[in-house]
Amino acid sequence: MPAPSLADQDIRCSFCSKPKTAVAKVIAGAGVYICNECVGLCAEILAAQSIEAPEIPYTESMTDEQILEFLPRIAEVGAQVEDNLKVWVQRARDRGVTWARIGAALGMTRQSAWGRFSGEE
Template sequence: MVTRHGKICSFCGEPGSKDLQLIGGLGAQVCVTCIDDFHAIVHDEEKRAEAKGTFPWETMSDAEVLATLPQIMASAEQNTAFAHEWVDLLRERNISWAEIGRTLGVSRQAAWERFARKGGDKSESA
């Protein structure tokens, strides 16, 4: 089942909680704080001009970039887990491994090898 439980904000890395609501779809999750921050930038011409063309890592020290790497990996792992949940959802709907593979541009076997859960859906047919 696809769930937001245990997810983190894909932008700031904060875990969702009762106090920090996450909103999202297609793997990315965003907290209300990041939405508010983004809204402030989008609706303030000066802040928008300041942010335009600037990437966070351009002003970060090496130590800050290194410290951010675990958040980047957590977000990537979250998206990988979401892809697995999505494939599980498709399999529950009796979508074949062949169709999943075709959609991903890989063979049925490659899709199965990547997404079949150990102890879960091991069927190679359907």
């Protein structure tokens, strides 16, 4: 099975969740993405020492609704990372890398790697 193209994925910024179609550029990392807008915000924060970096907003003061609204964003990033991992595993398989080596790289058994990524039953 040829590796699915990363272009086929619904790529979203891992920081703000915007789809790549809603921003000018998306830069890829190891299973994650960041958009030009988030890079710009990060550059502003780094350049201006006085601007406090936004933190992940978990505090005791968050409402249940705020936590519940945050959950799907985290799940989306997790799903995107998993999809990206499958693409890279398939690329390794297309090169003839064994399930044993892939499993070892991921800290799992050959059988676990095969079961998780082969798409076979």
